[in-house]
Structures are given as structure tokens and as C-alpha cells.
Amino acid sequence: MVExxxxxxxxxxxxxxxxxxxxxxxxxxxxxxxxxxxxxxNGPLDIKSTSQNMEKATLEVIFSSKGGKPTxxxxxxxxxxRQTCETAIFGCLYPRTGxxxxxxxxxxxxxxxxxxxxxxxxxxxxxxLAMRHVVAxxxxxxxxxxxxxxxxxxxxIQTATATMYFVFDSREKNLxxxxxxxxxxxxxxxxxxxxxxxxxxxxxxxxRDIVASYCNVIG
Amino acid sequence: MKVKVGDVVLPGDYCDEIASVGAKSKVLIGxxxxxxxxxxxxxxxxxxxKRNPSTFWxxxxxxxxxxxRGENAIGIVHQKAGDIYRVDIGGSCTASLSYLSxxxxxxxxxxxxxxxxxxxxxxxxxxxxxxxxxxxxxxHGKKGCLGVLSDGFVFKCSLNLIRKILSPSCPLLDxxxxxxxxxxxxxxxxxxxxxxxxxxxxxxxxNAILGAEYLSDDEIxxxxxxxxxxxxxxxx
Numbered sequence: 028m029v030e031x032x033x034x035x036x037x038x039x040x041x042x043x044x045x046x047x048x049x050x051x052x053x054x055x056x057x058x059x060x061x062x063x064x065x066x067x068x069n070g071p072l073d074i075k076s077t078s079q080n081m082e083k084a085t086l087e088v089i090f091s092s093k094g095g096k097p098t099x100x101x102x103x104x105x106x107x108x109r110q111t112c113e114t115a116i117f118g119c120l121y122p123r124t125g126x127x128x129x130x131x132x133x134x135x136x137x138x139x140x141x142x143x144x145x146x147x148x149x150x151x152x153x154x155x156l157a158m159r160h161v162v163a164x165x166x167x168x169x170x171x172x173x174x175x176x177x178x179x180x181x182x183x184i185q186t187a188t189a190t191m192y193f194v195f196d197s198r199e200k201n202l203x204x205x206x207x208x209x210x211x212x213x214x215x216x217x218x219x220x221x222x223x224x225x226x227x228x229x230x231x232x233x234x235r236d237i238v239a240s241y242c243n244v245i246g
Numbered sequence: 247m248k249v250k251v252g253d254v255v256l257p258g259d260y261c262d263e264i265a266s267v268g269a270k271s272k273v274l275i276g277x278x279x280x281x282x283x284x285x286x287x288x289x290x291x292x293x294x295x296k297r298n299p300s301t302f303w304x305x306x307x308x309x310x311x312x313x314x315r316g317e318n319a320i321g322i323v324h325q326k327a328g329d330i331y332r333v334d335i336g337g338s339c340t341a342s343l344s345y346l347s348x349x350x351x352x353x354x355x356x357x358x359x360x361x362x363x364x365x366x367x368x369x370x371x372x373x374x375x376x377x378x379x380x381x382x383x384x385x386h387g388k389k390g391c392l393g394v395l396s397d398g399f400v401f402k403c404s405l406n407l408i409r410k411i412l413s414p415s416c417p418l419l420d421x422x423x424x425x426x427x428x429x430x431x432x433x434x435x436x437x438x439x440x441x442x443x444x445x446x447x448x449x450x451x452x453n454a455i456l457g458a459e460y461l462s463d464d465e466i467x468x469x470x471x472x473x474x475x476x477x478x479x480x481x482x
Contacts, residue, residue, distance in 0.1 A: 071337075152291040160257055
């Protein structure tokens, strides 16, 4: 069933530019639909000895919202992104160093968190840091009639009874991160997970296309 | 995902060819590849390359330098600490350079190196757990082309550009050296030092190098000709 759905299924149009900022070590700007995020990655850098980790790199994520004032929900996003990136980056290759990820929200028309995670992943690819796998985030919403909508638009999110976001790795398509709002049953969650897992292929293919287009220029 | 040599690869991909070559002989895996229990996995985004018989690496884009043994780097002296200099080479921590590792240096005869000097040195020790160590002599105790770089102009660029201009197949330096005289030192850490007779010529070399990053070989040749004709036009 999932396979059939996917044949003519499309995510919101994604547009991306790598190396958008010329001073940072890696950067990417990504638009998924109308949501736009800019991410810059710097590192491995020297950091103060109190925050150094002898085993692996210390990850610091700074999320700047459009308004500029940091809020509690920004802290939550920073935490989600930091933990997702920690699984993806080979931190053990850069012990006692710091990696700073700075995220600037430019436009938010629904699905900000998945866009941010995908953009962060692209910026990490551009920075040349060693990674275990790439990650892809896909969101879905449950509308009042009980239908699942993959990659919902802003209106659909506003009227939805529940939203679920999943992050998958590229090796085995295992779930890396999952977060949800609203109420839903266990069966719905499992179905959403499987459909998002299938949809994550589109994001991985998009990564490959982007990297391929930049390799032709640089290589 | 399974990939072949020459493909565009992403972190988490693996290549069966490496394993099959590895079954017969020793395999050298370069940057961007890492051996785990069952497979050799890709860790960087780029193009998987192979040199016969058994060397594999990933050609990727990078700006931040990770020190690597045996590479030449351009650094700036930050601090004199006892019998070592601390040199910034753009990595995550400063590198150390002993004052004895210059040609003809003894405990009494110290080399003349000031804070702020630009140094072209070879990386002797590079490990993720230790700070890198530099030397300004080769294994025969001769300085060769290493040492303090006086005058000139230093600028930064991506690590790919350094590899590109140093590759024997790149026509950039060959075309430029016929047009006007200049000196150039390229550090693998993404820094280039140039020195020409006049300021205008120095800037022309710098612009030619930075402009070559996204050009093909033929385009580089035309660009060098253009720059040379502009330069001579203004001087005369």
C-alpha cells in the first residue's frame, strides 16, 4: 500500500543552495515549500577547557528565530537538533573540540523543524565533517477525519488534531528522532512512521542530487 | 546504499569493490572512508575515487583544515613559549614549532622568528589527541623551501582549491609563470602566500588563483591570458 502511495507522491518543492555564506566552514539555505531556513556550521574549533570533552566533539546549536528573541520552544528545537546531529557526526574523530551550528529561521509556513533538520544535514555535508550517516526529517499531520497527510501545508497543520515528525538515518532507515503533538492512537502512529519512512527516500535522493550538482562544479 | 567508484556518495554509503579488492591484497583508504566491523563506510559527501591497484578516497569540499602528517602548511606565529613557538595553522588548536627545528639552529644560535611572522612548515606529528608539531627542516637538516616567509601577501581559500592548483594537470601556475615573475607558497591548510614585484601584480596573481576555483582547464588558460593583457595594458 505504501509503495503505491509513493508512486505519484511528491514532497513540497525543495530548493537548496550550499556554501551560501563564504566565511563559515559549511552553510546551506533550504526552502521546503515556503518555509526557509539558513544554517551555518563552524568547526572543529578550539573551545574553553570546561566544555571540552575528552572523548568526542562538543556540539553547540544556536537557533535564532525570526523575531530574534530566544524563547523556550527555541531551546527545545536546539536540543532536538543537537541530539540528532550527535548521532550523525563522527564526534570521536574530533576530541576536545567544539562544533557550532547556527540556525537562522527566515520564513515559517509550517514544518519548520523538519526543514531545519534537513538544512542542518546539508550544511554538515558542505562542511566536510565526518558523518556516520545523513538524516532526513519528514513530518505528517492527522486531520479531523482521521486521514494521514504526509508533508502537510500550513493550513493542514493548523486544523490537524495531531502532528508527528520523524527523523531517519540513511543506512537502515532507522528512526533517529521522533516528536509529536496532539492525541492519536498507536496504530495511527505506526502507520505514520512507515509512510514517513518511505517518504524519507525522496529527501535522501534530493541530498544526492544537490551533492551531485555541486561535485560537477568543484570536482 | 551501495555505490561504485566514480559515483557521488553520501555519508553512510558503502562500496563492495573495496571489500573485494581487500580480500586479495592490502587496501589503502584515504580521507572520507572509515572501516567499521563489516564494511568500509563513506563519511563525507563527494565523489568516490580509486587509484590502481588499491587506493580509495572521497574527493569532497572542505574549508576547515584537519592537520595531517607530512603536509606543508602556512602558519602565523602567535606566541613564543619557552623553547617553542605557537603557530596558528587554521586547525582546531595551535601547532607547536621548536626553535631547534630550523636549519643551523642550536641552543645558542636561535632563529630569528617574531610574533606575527608567516611560516611555511611541514607537519611532523598530527594526531586527533595531540597538538600538531611543525618542523622547518627536512630529514637531512636542510631547510629546502621551508622557513619564514618575509613580505608578500597571504590569503585564505578552500582546501579543494589548494589541491587543484597543486595538481600537476592544472594549467593555472604553468600559464601564470610565463606572464610575469612571482613567488608562491601554497599550504595544504587553505592558505596561499604570494609575492610579486609590484602590488598590482600580486593582486593579479591572487585574483587569478581565487578565480580558478570553479573553472575548467581551458577557461583557466583564457582567464590567465585576460589578466595578463589587462596587466600589461595598465603598466604601459
